[in-house]
Amino acid sequence: MVTPYYAAFFGLVFVILSFRVIRIRQRLGVAIGDGGDQRLRRAIRVHGNFTEYVPFALLLVYFAEQSSQNELYAHALGSPLLLARLSHAYGVSQLRENLRFRVFGLFTTGCVICGAALLILLSSRPSIPW
DSSP, X not given: OOHHHHHHHHHHHHHHHHHHHHHHHHHHTOOSSOTTOHHHXXXXXXXXXXXXXXXXXXXXXXXXXXXXXXXXXXXXXXXXXXXXXXXXXXXXXXXXXXXXXXXXXXXXXXXXXXXXXXXXXXXXOOOOOO
């Protein structure tokens, strides 16, 4: 089983993103909200977006790996997801944002979610009670 390794990497990235927000908050003396600071606002959204997408996508990667019984699918989905989330985090973190990183991150995340969902549907054979 490969997905737990990806979960571990995502866990480390999550902590790094959390500490970035905390560090900026401490430097600015802002406990709640963004205090009108664009860098803090972006750090909050990078962390928030990661939190919104990664758990669901990772769950689908896990189910795809389990339903297909093939670790290669976990790598084919997990690696681009990791690259996508790092790209998105980098892009959105920049004050002078290059949208290519953000678009690549969101598009690739969407492709991974769709790919995992399709793989689950195609490889799972649910028992129908009738």
